[in-house]
Amino acid sequence: MTRLHLLLVFCALCIAWIAWDSQLPGNVQSHVQTHHADKKRLTSIAPEYALGMLPRQKLGMRADLFDVSVQQKRQAAKSKTKKTALKSQPKQEIEPLPFVYLGKWQEGDDVTVLIEYQNQVMPIHQGDILIERYKVLTIEEVAQTIVVTFESTIDKTQQQLRGKG
Numbered sequence: 001m002t003r004l005h006l007l008l009v010f011c012a013l014c015i016a017w018i019a020w021d022s023q024l025p026g027n028v029q030s031h032v033q034t035h036h037a038d039k040k041r042l043t044s045i046a047p048e049y050a051l052g053m054l055p056r057q058k059l060g061m062r063a064d065l066f067d068v069s070v071q072q073k074r075q076a077a078k079s080k081t082k083k084t085a086l087k088s089q090p091k092q093e094i095e096p097l098p099f100v101y102l103g104k105w106q107e108g109d110d111v112t113v114l115i116e117y118q119n120q121v122m123p124i125h126q127g128d129i130l131i132e133r134y135k136v137l138t139i140e141e142v143a144q145t146i147v148v149t150f151e152s153t154i155d156k157t158q159q160q161l162r163g164k165g
Helices: 003-023 028-034 039-044 068-088
Strands: 100-107 110-117 120-123 134-142 143-152 160-163
Touching: 039 100, 100 160, 110 143
Parallel strands: none
Antiparallel strands: 100 110, 110 120, 134 143, 143 160
């Protein structure tokens, strides 16, 4: 069926539903429309009925939807679900560095660190960007250990690679 056919079927169903609904004996709107000519009858109907609305007590509803205590309970329940949803989210784990420290080469003040990445030896210096993801922030020697600090170019997290100098 085409969209036009679907639209026509939908309109026909809506018209049939409105015609059926207006003929129901319990329908307040049809009651008001039937007695429209009788002005005395129309004015004697309560305003709620004339507008097609029924009082909540007549419908058997006990809870007041606009009760402050009900709204507060709903808000408390919503905030609890938000808090538990935040707690249940797993912490974002930092993936380990894909490099292995091999050694260092130093000529004067220039320090070159050799690392392995995917079975290839890579010489790196401070300020290099590796595999478009890691920037070499610092290369330091602390207690005969070389510490290379990398910063992720994606989420700015920092990680260190350590090796014997």
